[in-house]
Every structure is written in structure tokens, then in C-alpha cells.
Amino acid sequence: MVGNQDTTSFSTLPSKRKKVWMDYLIQLRCIFIIFVVLPISFVIRFFKYVGDKNAETYLFIDSDGGQSKHTSRVEKVAEHMRKRDPYKDGFVCTSRNPNHSIGMRNLDYKRVRHFEVDLSTFRSIIRFDKKQMIIKVEPMVTISQITRITLPASLSIPVVSELGDLTVGGLINGFGIGVSSFKYGSFSEMVISMEIVLADGQVVIAKKDNEYSDLFYGVPWSLGTLGILVSAEIKLIRVAQYMKVTYKPIKGDATCLRDVSENLCLTYDHTILGIEGIIYNPANAVIVIGEYCTLLEATRAGSVRNSIGWWFKPWFYQHAKKALDKGQFTEYIPIKEYYQRHRRSYFWGCKLIIPFADRWWFRYVLGWLMPPNIFLLKTTQTEAMRNYYHSKLLIQNVLVPNHKLYDALKFIHREIEIYPIWICPIRLFYHGAKTMVCFENNNDTNRYNSQVYSNIGICHAPAAVTRGDVFISSEVVKTLEDWVIENHGFQSHLGVTELSERNFWRMFNREHYEQCRAKYKSVGTFLDVYNKCKKEIKFDEVEQSETLRN
Ligand SMILES: NC(=O)C1=CN([C@@H]2O[C@H](COP(=O)(O)OP(=O)(O)OC[C@H]3O[C@@H](n4cnc5c(N)ncnc54)[C@H](OP(=O)(O)O)[C@@H]3O)[C@@H](O)[C@H]2O)C=CC1
Ligand SMILES: C=C(/C=C/[C@@H](C)[C@H]1CC[C@H]2C3=CC=C4C[C@@H](O)CC[C@]4(C)[C@H]3CC[C@]12C)C(C)C
Numbered sequence: 424m425v426g427n428q429d430t431t432s433f434s435t436l437p438s439k440r441k442k443v444w445m446d447y448l449i450q451l452r453c454i455f456i457i458f459v460v461l462p463i464s465f466v467i468r469f470f471k472y473v474g475d476k477n478a479e480t481y482l483f484i485d486s487d488g489g490q491s492k493h494t495s496r497v498e499k500v501a502e503h504m505r506k507r508d509p510y511k512d513g514f515v516c517t518s519r520n521p522n523h524s525i526g527m528r529n530l531d532y533k534r535v536r537h538f539e540v541d542l543s544t545f546r547s548i549i550r551f552d553k554k555q556m557i558i559k560v561e562p563m564v565t566i567s568q569i570t571r572i573t574l575p576a577s578l579s580i581p582v583v584s585e586l587g588d589l590t591v592g593g594l595i596n597g598f599g600i601g602v603s604s605f606k607y608g609s610f611s612e613m614v615i616s617m618e619i620v621l622a623d624g625q626v627v628i629a630k631k632d633n634e635y636s637d638l639f640y641g642v643p644w645s646l647g648t649l650g651i652l653v654s655a656e657i658k659l660i661r662v663a664q665y666m667k668v669t670y671k672p673i674k675g676d677a678t679c680l681r682d683v684s685e686n687l688c689l690t691y692d693h694t695i696l697g698i699e700g701i702i703y704n705p706a707n708a709v710i711v712i713g714e715y716c717t718l719l720e721a722t723r724a725g726s727v728r729n730s731i732g733w734w735f736k737p738w739f740y741q742h743a744k745k746a747l748d749k750g751q752f753t754e755y756i757p758i759k760e761y762y763q764r765h766r767r768s769y770f771w772g773c774k775l776i777i778p779f780a781d782r783w784w785f786r787y788v789l790g791w792l793m794p795p796n797i798f799l800l801k802t803t804q805t806e807a808m809r810n811y812y813h814s815k816l817l818i819q820n821v822l823v824p825n826h827k828l829y830d831a832l833k834f835i836h837r838e839i840e841i842y843p844i845w846i847c848p849i850r851l852f853y854h855g856a857k858t859m860v861c862f863e864n865n866n867d868t869n870r871y872n873s874q875v876y877s878n879i880g881i882c883h884a885p886a887a888v889t890r891g892d893v894f895i896s897s898e899v900v901k902t903l904e905d906w907v908i909e910n911h912g913f914q915s916h917l918g919v920t921e922l923s924e925r926n927f928w929r930m931f932n933r934e935h936y937e938q939c940r941a942k943y944k945s946v947g948t949f950l951d952v953y954n955k956c957k958k959e960i961k962f963d964e965v966e967q968s969e970t971l972r973n
Pocket of ligand 1: 515517518524525526542562586588589590597598600601650651652915917
């Protein structure tokens with residue numbers, strides 16, 4: 424039987440490996456993080472909150488909800504794009520500092536000559552239409568900002584990603600997922616329209632069914648390589664103030680991984696809003712199911728209510744783990760706190776940064792300062808530290824067809840042995856092969872026009888690292904990517920990739936993307952998506968070939 428103890432930080436894992444100086448430095452870094460990074464993070468959070476509030480006031484003060492201010496900002500971006508000199512200026516990308524980005528992708532293209540588009544002022548909610556249930560936002564608006572505005576009206580965007588600092592621009596141009604994705608699909612699936620500034624400075628509105636529908640479907644996963652998104656209209660759904668959350672333990676040395684897969688592949692009824700699975704080790708997992716419930720049900724006598732959002736409360740993945748000891752249980756959680764359940768701990772990522780941050784005494788004393796700001800963490804790490812994290816940690820999100828989930832889990836256990844694992848089912852919809860991500864049975868004959876996949880999130884040190892065995896991160900990533908390609912899966916752009924260009928396009932659908940690149944004159948203006956993802960970019964070669972293709 425695999426033990427049930429928490430082995431989630433570098434230091435709590437038994438290690439036969441002889442420690443090197445960088446191991447000690449990383450451990451000591453947590454002192455710096457506690458006394459410097461955490462307090463500054465808190466101050467940044469405070470000012471960000473004030474700034475967001477300020478941006479939100481236009482929504483209520485201006486008669487047009489900030490539309491005119493937005494229009495003049497868009498005009499500036501369009502003008503800026505028109506001024507770009509293709510012979511002199513580099514490829515276009517957003518001016519967002521690479522250290523602000525939540526992912527671990529290599530953003531070296533921002534460290535060489537490039538043409539920046541400043542979107543820092545695009546952080547307003549332009550329209551919040553409660554009647555039509557639509558919200559129009561600028562790309563730098565974060566998930567937390569949206570939920571803060573919509574939840575008091577019992578409305579919500581359908582797919583709420585777990586980390587509140589993720590931006591609408593990043594989630595639409597990349598890939599966004601949340602526990603309700605099994606029902607609603609990816610974040611971009613619920614977008615109604617996208618306002619985009621094209622390579623030549625033209626501003627267009629792309630919708631599912633207008634003349635720019637090809638662009639609309641081409642943008643997700645394209646990493647801003649077709650145009651600059653300047654606003655998006657997103658559909659809203661009705662939600663209650665509480666969620667009924669059930670924690671279902673799955674145990675068994677030989678059966679756990681299979682049982683988790685089977686449970687996550689069930690067709691759940693319409694009252695369910697969220698499903699996720701957390702695998703702690705190959706023998707222990709918990710499935711968390713969130714259901715809509717009425718306020719009456721949540722507040723009636725006998726209902727257990729739990730405000731998990733307080734800073735001193737156990738981290739969510741550890742709270743869920745209690746089901747392994749006490750058996751299945753149900754409780755009622757305020758919806759906002761449910762949405763943000765992994766925020767304080769970045770799932771379990773914070774334990775890798777401060778190994779004791781989950782202990783009760785730390786939570787009570789300093790928990791209110793959590794989580795450390797990712798920008799500060801990235802800015803204060805040295806190149807050697809960055810390489811250390813990259814060589815010792817594996818941070819990846821892969822999508823696999825649901826019927827391959829068990830095989831994927833067995834593969835990950837055999838080849839990588841990395842826990843905890845976060846699993847989140849996601850429905851991929853068929854859009855006539857216009858998307859970069861085309862699912863397995865992707866054709867018109869598919870009865871449901873969709874297929875359910877599972878997102879497998881890994882973010883930890885594989886067992887080989889802690890055992891002191893040879894672990895070559897690039898080799899492991901390659902093996903994982905090969906498996907994913909062979910099994911009709913996809914790798915999200917969150918982590919580093921080792922894919923060759925050929926294999927990248929075996930994974931993703933190239934035809935439609937290239938058509939959009941040609942039609943909207945992106946070639947030569949925006950770097951192509953493969954070059955934005957790949958680990959090392961030989962910039963001169965890319966520039967030359969893109970210029971020739973243009
Ligand atoms: N639960 C979830 O859904 C999670 C998702 N993630 C990942 O995080 C990413 C989002 O992170 P975030 O830090 O917000 O975004 P990033 O700043 O990392 O942006 C992601 C990509 O989108 C492009 N982009 C962003 N805004 C625009 C825009 N307005 N117009 C054109 N292109 C744009 C960026 O282009 P450029 O390179 O030019 O800046 C970049 O390539 C997602 O793509 C996802 O992969 C991570 C954790 C969890
Ligand atoms: C894959 C999953 C979750 C991912 C997040 C928990 C990680 C995504 C990006 C990670 C980090 C980025 C940069 C960092 C700077 C370093 O100095 C320290 C580590 C880190 C903060 C690192 C921590 C984890 C992330 C936030 C899920 C779906 C399991």
C-alpha cells in the first residue's frame with residue numbers, strides 16, 4: 424500500500440541524492456520569499472485591487488460604460504501597428520513583461536529585437552449586461568476582476584480558471600480550462616466576439632458566424648500570432664451563491680488509477696458545475712464534484728458550510744485529501760471561494776517554494792500574505808535558479824481523449840512517477856476543422872459534435888529527482904509529447920516543449936492556421952506559433968524564413 428503521507432515538497436521527499444549547493448540555496452530562498460517577496464506581493468495585490476476598482480468605475484460612471492475610452496485606446500494600437508516598418512522593426516508581440524506570464528514557456532522572443540504593443544491600459548470591463556448575460560472586457564482584465572463584478576449579480580463566466588491572475592487575453596490566445604470545462608469546453612468556447620487589430624492596423628470584430636469566423640476559431644491556441652486582441656464579449660451563466668461540494672475518495676493499490684479514470688469519464692447530470700480529480704499517489708485519489716444548490720439548501724439546519732477562502736484554512740488539495748481518512752463527505756462552499764480554491768497555494772506549487780507554508784502555524788501567522796506574486800518570484804530568481812527549477816520540476820498540462828485517460832495515467836506513473844496530479848475533464852467541440860485543436864473523432868459524422876478529453880496537470884519533482892536517479896527533463900518531456908501525439912492528445916502552451924516543428928504540427932491542425940496567417944497578413948509581422956513555443960529560438964533564421972515567405 425502506498426502511504427497516505429504528504430510528500431509534496433522537495434524537502435519532505437526522502438532523498439538518496441547527495442545535495443548540491445543549489446539545493447541549499449533553493450531552500451534558503453524561502454527565507455527571502457517570506458520576508459521580502461510575500462510582503463511586497465501583498466502590497467502589489469493591494470495596489471492592483473485599487474487599480475482594478477478604478478478601472479471598474481468607468482463601467483458605472485461613464486454613460487457608455489467606458490466604450491469611448493476603449494475606442495481611443497484601440498485607435499492608438501491600430502495607429503501603432505500601421506507605423507510599423509517591416510524592414511526595420513522586429514516581430515510584433517505584447518509589451519507584457521515575460522515575468523508576468525503565469526506559464527513556464529520560454530519567452531526569449533521578448534528578449535531580442537521585437538515590436539511591442541502596449542496593452543497595459545487595457546484592463547477595463549467595458550460592458551456588463553445582466554439582462555443579456557454578456558460581459559465585454561479588455562484583454563488585461565483578470566479572472567478575479569470578472570468574478571468580483573459578476574458574482575454579486577449571481578452571474579459568472581462559464582469557465583473560471585483556478586488562478587485568478589490569468590488574463591482574458593492570455594486565456595483566449597492560449598488555452599484556458601476550469602472545472603466546468605467538461606460541460607462548457609475551453610475558456611474561448613464561451614466567447615461571443617473578439618475585437619482584433621490585424622497586422623495592417625485594420626480593426627475587425629470576429630464572431631462565430633460573421634465574415635471573420637475563420638479568425639474567430641483560429642485565435643485560440645495561436646498565442647497572439649494572428650492579431651492583437653483588444654476586447655472580447657463573453658457569455659455569462661447564472662450561478663447560485665453556494666456550491667454543494669462532494670469529496671469522493673478512491674483507494675486501492677492496483678485499482679486507483681483505473682477507478683479515477685472511470686469516475687471522471689462518467690456522464691454527470693446537469694446539476695453538476697465542476698468536476699476535478701486529484702491523485703495524491705498511485706493508490707489514493709479524491710474526486711471533487713461541485714453542484715449547483717439553492718441558498719435555502721446551503722443554509723438549512725444540518726448543512727455543513729465551509730468558508731475555505733480564509734487564509735488560515737487548509738489548502739484545498741489537502742482539505743480534499745481528508746476524504747481518504749474520513750470517507751466521502753459533502754459541504755457547502757461560497758461560490759467565490761470555490762472558484763478560488765487553488766489560488767492561495769497555486770494548487771500545490773507554493774509548497775515547492777515555501778515547504779512549510781501549508782502548516783497550521785504558518786497559515787495562521789502569514790497565510791494572509793499568500794500567495795507570492797509570480798512576477799516577483801520570477802524576477803528575483805537567478806538564471807541558475809531558473810535552470811534548477813526547469814531541470815528538477817516538470818510543469819505540464821496535457822489533454823488526452825477520455826478513453827485514453829487510464830493509459831495516460833499508467834504511462835505517467837511508469838515513465839515519470841510524479842504526484843500529485845490534477846485531472847480536469849474538458850469537452851472539445853467540433854468547428855469544422857477550423858481550430859488548432861481538432862479532436863480525435865473530429866468530423867461531421869460525430870453525433871455529439873464534441874468529444875470529452877481530460878486535462879492532466881502535473882507540477883512537481885518526478886520521483887527520479889528525489890531518488891537521486893538520472894533525470895533528464897528534456898528527454899522526459901519528449902517521451903511525454905510522443906505519447907500525447909500517438910494518442911491524439913494536445914500539450915498546452917503552459918510548459919516548455921521539446922517538439923520539433925514537424926511534430927508540433929502533427930499535434931496541432933496547421934491548415935486552417937496557415938490560411939489565416941496568409942489571409943490576415945500575419946506572416947512577417949507576427950512570429951508563428953511554433954516559434955513562440957519552442958525552447959530555443961534561432962532568431963535570425965526565423966526572421967529570414969518569415970521574410971522570404973512574406
Ligand atoms: N487553468 C488554466 O486555464 C491555466 C492556464 N494557464 C496558462 O496561462 C496562459 C495565460 O496566462 P497569462 O499570464 O494570462 O497570459 P500570457 O501573458 O502568458 O499570454 C499567453 C499568450 O497569449 C498572448 N496574448 C495575451 N494577450 C494577448 C492579446 N491581447 N492579443 C494577442 N495576444 C495576446 C501572449 O502573446 P505575447 O507573447 O505577445 O505576450 C502570449 O503568447 C494560458 O494561455 C494557459 O496556457 C496556466 C495555468 C492554469
Ligand atoms: C500545471 C498546474 C499548475 C501550474 C502552476 C501551479 C504553476 C504554473 C507556473 C508555475 C510557476 C511559475 C514560476 C515560478 C517561479 C519560480 O521562481 C518558482 C516556481 C514558480 C512560482 C512556479 C510555481 C508553480 C506554477 C505557478 C496544475 C494544473 C497542476
